[in-house]
Amino acid sequence: MTILKEPDYGTPAVSNDQSVKVKIDGIDVEVPAGTSVMRAAAEAGIQVPKLCAKDSLNAFGSCRMCLVEIDGKKGTPASCTTPCEQGMVVKTQTPKVERLRRGVMELYISDHPLDCLTCPANGDCELQDMAGVVGLRDVRYGFEGSNHLNEETDSSNPYFSYDSSKCIVCNRCVRACDEIQGTLALTIQGRGFNSRVSAGGTDFMSSECVSCGACVQACPTATLQEKNVIDLGMPTRTVLTTCAYCGVGCSFKAELRGDELIRMVPYKDGGANEGHSCVKGRFAWGYATHPDRKTKPMIRQKISDPWQEVSWEEAISFAATGLKNVQQKYGKQAIGGITSSRCTNEEVFVVQKMIRTAFGNNNVDTCARVCHSPTGYGLKQTFGTSAGTQDFKSVAKADVIMVIGANPFAAHPVFASRMKKRLRQGAQLIVLDPRETETVKNPHVEAKHHLQLLPGTNVAVINALAHVIVTEKLVDEEFVKERCDIEAFEAWKEFIALPENSPEVVETISGVNAQEIRNAARLYASANNSAIYYGLGVTEHSQGSTMVMGMANLAMATGNIGRDGVGVNPLRGQNNVQGSCDMGSFPHEYSGYRHVGDDSVKELFESMWNAPMQTEPGLRIPNMLDAAIAGEFKGIYIQGEDIAQSDPNVKHVKEALASMEMVIVQDLFINETAQFAHVFLPGTSFLEKDGTFTNAERRINRVRPVMASKTGKSEWEATCDLAKAMGYEMDYENAAQIMDEIAKLTPTFAGVSFKLLDEVGSVQWPCNEKAPLGTPIMHVDQFVRGKGNFVETPYVPTEEKTNRKFPLLLTTGRILSQYNVGAQTRRTANVAWYPEDVLEIHEADAHARGIKDDSWVHLQSRVGETVLRAKISDRVPAGVVYTTFHYPVSGANVITTEFSDWATNCPEYKVTAVECRPSLRGPESLLVNSDALVGK
Amino acid sequence: MGKQISLNIPGEEKRAEKIAGHLKSFWTPKMREEFFHYIETNKSEFSQELIDAVQILKTK
Numbered sequence: 003m004t005i006l007k008e009p010d011y012g013t014p015a016v017s018n019d020q021s022v023k024v025k026i027d028g029i030d031v032e033v034p035a036g037t038s039v040m041r042a043a044a045e046a047g048i049q050v051p052k053l054c055a056k057d058s059l060n061a062f063g064s065c066r067m068c069l070v071e072i073d074g075k076k077g078t079p080a081s082c083t084t085p086c087e088q089g090m091v092v093k094t095q096t097p098k099v100e101r102l103r104r105g106v107m108e109l110y111i112s113d114h115p116l117d118c119l120t121c122p123a124n125g126d127c128e129l130q131d132m133a134g135v136v137g138l139r140d141v142r143y144g145f146e147g148s149n150h151l152n153e154e155t156d157s158s159n160p161y162f163s164y165d166s167s168k169c170i171v172c173n174r175c176v177r178a179c180d181e182i183q184g185t186l187a188l189t190i191q192g193r194g195f196n197s198r199v200s201a202g203g204t205d206f207m208s209s210e211c212v213s214c215g216a217c218v219q220a221c222p223t224a225t226l227q228e229k230n231v232i233d234l235g236m237p238t239r240t241v242l243t244t245c246a247y248c249g250v251g252c253s254f255k256a257e258l259r260g261d262e263l264i265r266m267v268p269y270k271d272g273g274a275n276e277g278h279s280c281v282k283g284r285f286a287w288g289y290a291t292h293p294d295r296k297t298k299p300m301i302r303q304k305i306s307d308p309w310q311e312v313s314w315e316e317a318i319s320f321a322a323t324g325l326k327n328v329q330q331k332y333g334k335q336a337i338g339g340i341t342s343s344r345c346t347n348e349e350v351f352v353v354q355k356m357i358r359t360a361f362g363n364n365n366v367d368t369c370a371r372v373c374h375s376p377t378g379y380g381l382k383q384t385f386g387t388s389a390g391t392q393d394f395k396s397v398a399k400a401d402v403i404m405v406i407g408a409n410p411f412a413a414h415p416v417f418a419s420r421m422k423k424r425l426r427q428g429a430q431l432i433v434l435d436p437r438e439t440e441t442v443k444n445p446h447v448e449a450k451h452h453l454q455l456l457p458g459t460n461v462a463v464i465n466a467l468a469h470v471i472v473t474e475k476l477v478d479e480e481f482v483k484e485r486c487d488i489e490a491f492e493a494w495k496e497f498i499a500l501p502e503n504s505p506e507v508v509e510t511i512s513g514v515n516a517q518e519i520r521n522a523a524r525l526y527a528s529a530n531n532s533a534i535y536y537g538l539g540v541t542e543h544s545q546g547s548t549m550v551m552g553m554a555n556l557a558m559a560t561g562n563i564g565r566d567g568v569g570v571n572p573l574r575g576q577n578n579v580q581g582s583c584d585m586g587s588f589p590h591e592y593s594g595y596r597h598v599g600d601d602s603v604k605e606l607f608e609s610m611w612n613a614p615m616q617t618e619p620g621l622r623i624p625n626m627l628d629a630a631i632a633g634e635f636k637g638i639y640i641q642g643e644d645i646a647q648s649d650p651n652v653k654h655v656k657e658a659l660a661s662m663e664m665v666i667v668q669d670l671f672i673n674e675t676a677q678f679a680h681v682f683l684p685g686t687s688f689l690e691k692d693g694t695f696t697n698a699e700r701r702i703n704r705v706r707p708v709m710a711s712k713t714g715k716s717e718w719e720a721t722c723d724l725a726k727a728m729g730y731e732m733d734y735e736n737a738a739q740i741m742d743e744i745a746k747l748t749p750t751f752a753g754v755s756f757k758l759l760d761e762v763g764s765v766q767w768p769c770n771e772k773a774p775l776g777t778p779i780m781h782v783d784q785f786v787r788g789k790g791n792f793v794e795t796p797y798v799p800t801e802e803k804t805n806r807k808f809p810l811l812l813t814t815g816r817i818l819s820q821y822n823v824g825a826q827t828r829r830t831a832n833v834a835w836y837p838e839d840v841l842e843i844h845e846a847d848a849h850a851r852g853i854k855d856d857s858w859v860h861l862q863s864r865v866g867e868t869v870l871r872a873k874i875s876d877r878v879p880a881g882v883v884y885t886t887f888h889y890p891v892s893g894a895n896v897i898t899t900e901f902s903d904w905a906t907n908c909p910e911y912k913v914t915a916v917e918c919r920p921s922l923r924g925p926e927s928l929l930v931n932s933d934a935l936v937g938k
Numbered sequence: 939m940g941k942q943i944s945l946n947i948p949g950e951e952k953r954a955e956k957i958a959g960h961l962k963s964f965w966t967p968k969m970r971e972e973f974f975h976y977i978e979t980n981k982s983e984f985s986q987e988l989i990d991a992v993q994i995l996k997t998k
Contacts, residue, residue: 548946590963590964597963599963618966618967619963619965619966620966621966625966793948794948796946904942904943905946905964
């Protein structure tokens with residue numbers, strides 16, 4: 003595909019049932035009332051010249067290029083700020099407006115460097131284009147007067163530069179930062195001729211800028227320009243694909259020059275992001291070609307041996323022989339595998355198929371085990387299916403937004419921008435979080451209620467919110483009667499009304515003021531549309547599943563399900579968490595969340611796969627690790643995960659891996675887990691993959707190969723080869739064929755094919771005969787399970803307790819510029835923002851321990867210890883400390899324990915009793931000694 | 939884990955059946971067998987519902 007330039011209509015689309023008819027340059031156009039003349043003209047195929055207008059931004063009317071004449075109206079109004087009126091007759095090209103436009107353009111050009119031929123935006127510059135469109139031939143004023151041509155360039159941001167000399171002060175960057183990103187980091191400093199774009203009076207890197215790139219995208223000239231474009235030149239072709247970072251799943255135009263990726267530009271028609279991006283998706287893709295990348299298969303007899311590069315055939319044969327030997331010695335159940343939420347649906351599907359057929363057991367699990375497995379359990383029990391209820395767009399209709407255990411500003415920034423936009427329009431925000439995150443309070447958004455609960459008390463607080471709703475008669479009785487199981491509701495109502503669930507009692511458990519709980523509950527229940535968005539602060543607890551059901555109860559009791567603006571929505575951590583779960587990665591479920599014990603489903607898979615299926619659940623990840631240490635589980639295939647860094651109690655994980663006889667790791671890098679591997683199969687980055695990702699709103703998006711596989715194989719091909727070497731024939735010609743098989747076997751995917759996705763862009767499952775173009779909002783007329791099921795949710799305190807030895811509670815999370823275990827983002831310039839994990843600690847706790855800001859702190863739990871740099875912060879309350887797990891050197895998960903969710907074994911990352919003290923030395927002094935475990 | 943499941947599966951009615959259903963749906967046969975064995979020799983540690991749930995599973 004040549005470079006893809008999306009049409010720009012100048013001003014945003016207007017939604018209005020009323021329409022008006024106008025005539026523009028003799029062409030009749032009918033548009034929704036309120037549509038600008040500029041947009042109406044564009045819809046009629048007439049491009050009015052413009053510089054400050056862009057259809058992703060509200061009309062501004064500053065550049066004076068879009069002037070038109072309107073019959074019966076005085077003067078030459080700007081078409082971007084003039085709404086169409088019934089019967090209006092507009093002329094966009096008259097001698098008068100042509101003269102005016104040329105005059106304005108002359109002024110612009112008189113203060114613009116005339117270096118078009120050497121300018122990085124040459125060929126992609128709207129000023130250049132418009133100068134041509136208006137027919138500018140000379141500049142009468144000369145170039146000797148006052149100008150900005152010698153202003154300095156700000157190159158502080160690692161990904162783009164700001165060259166003030168090229169700025170035409172159109173305000174597009176400032177408005178993009180305000181209206182699209184919602185950070186308001188940019189402004190126009192000075193007045194009149196001295197007006198310049200400013201990042202708050204400092205350079206971009208020192209400012210509040212979050213490097214989302216919206217300003218770069220909005221800039222009509224080379225003022226804000228990607229450094230890659232400056233260094234390498236303009237791209238010449240586009241491949242549409244999907245970001246591989248968080249669960250928002252943004253669509254991007256990968257823009258290349260030959261085979262070299264120059265830049266990633268968010269795609270305006272992307273259903274999830276609608277043209278917006280964050281610092282990771284837009285800029286942090288350089289890891290794909292990082293020198294650390296391994297592209298050749300490698301094997302070794304023992305994990306203490308050096309790696310030996312071999313052919314694919316030899317590596318596959320070695321791996322298959324190793325796995326078969328293990329099964330011969332220890333039994334069929336002694337091996338298993340883990341699928342990856344970073345891989346495509348197709349890659350995941352073939353791995354679980356290989357395990358259920360070639361391995362002959364159900365010992366398949368996925369990294370969602372350690373993040374959103376409680377979502378699957380909780381939403382299935384209450385609503386009937388394991389997925390969020392809304393599309394992202396739905397938040398624009400929410401009147402109250404309740405964010406629980408999530409910090410979308412940092413972890414799901416493109417969704418956060420949608421949310422901020424709604425909050426700026428007046429929606430109210432309630433946040434349940436132990437920390438005062440950016441989502442709770444920032445210069446432009448502040449939660450109406452921040453329920454700053456103690457880690458581990460989520461369920462108590464959600465019950466108290468429900469208690470208020472029930473006892474103050476705020477239940478939507480009509481909804482409950484019509485849509486829910488009444489018997490279950492009555493039992494729940496009786497339970498939730500118990501005094502133990504009252505805000506006053508819960509205050510003593512959670513530390514949240516009872517009146518604040520009452521006010522938040524009233525606000526949530528009384529709004530027209532209230533929506534819940536949640537993250538791992540809900541799921542990664544010993545009662546993660548209970549909390550998910552508690553939120554579902556709350557939404558059902560208030561009738562906040564089944565329409566725009568409401569719902570219960572998991573914000574998935576990784577790009578394909580939803581997809582990897584959908585694809586049958588859990589040991590008890592086939593694709594589409596059907597239990598392995600269901601005979602009719604078993605028969606379907608047996609006939610399709612021509613292999614016997616097991617009817618009992620297999621091992622979950624923690625079960626596999628425990629069984630390994632017990633000497634019963636000896637071989638594992640790990641697809642694109644780093645369990646030796648991401649899973650809790652890393653020491654235990656490493657001991658389990660070290661005790662196995664055949665560990666196969668498929669990854670981009672020799673990660674922490676690969677230190678324990680016997681076979682390394684090189685993986686492909688998202689830029690090389692062909693397939694689909696499914697985001698948190700169930701949207702199935704195409705991932706298209708931007709470049710050829712650097713390993714010589716697709717990952718699914720390597721999996722098929724391994725299955726065949728194990729004795730099970732598994733062949734596909736391409737990834738599309740795998741999706742066809744998924745569709746045949748999975749009712750919710752029955753209508754999905756690459757052909758459909760290429761035609762319509764994306765679809766949200768269920769996509770089948772009933773919903774051929776997918777289902778943006780679920781449970782509209784009835785719940786998937788029929789009647790909504792209220793489940794009683796007793797609060798059971800975690801067994802992880804503070805005591806005199808470990809008096810603080812550690813909770814973990816992530817930050818904007820880094821991602822998960824950091825394997826990708828640590829290998830990009832994003833390290834400029836966050837070069838190491840730090841421990842946030844309250845001033846009182848730091849003072850009591852003699853800990854100074856920026857000094858080393860020794861952190862210890864009952865399972866491990868590490869050293870981090872202290873950051874004294876009022877974002878955490880006294881008694882709570884916080885860190886991230888992006889860097890293996892500090893290894894936050896050395897500290898976290900093996901306590902887990904009662905229903906799903908999702909680890910309780912969010913609650914660990916710890917103590918800390920000043921340390922003279924850094925983390926290197928305390929690294930878990932992998933060398934000792936691998937026998938070096 | 940068994941105790942945790944027992945505490946978190948609420949309701950007066952059919953609680954043992956619900957616990958049994960959970961263990962059947964999510965635990966491997968070997969995990970269940972080991973649990974049966976453990977509960978048999980340490981009954982005093984467990985709630986009656988959990989003991990009943992194990993009985994239900996054994997008879998299935």
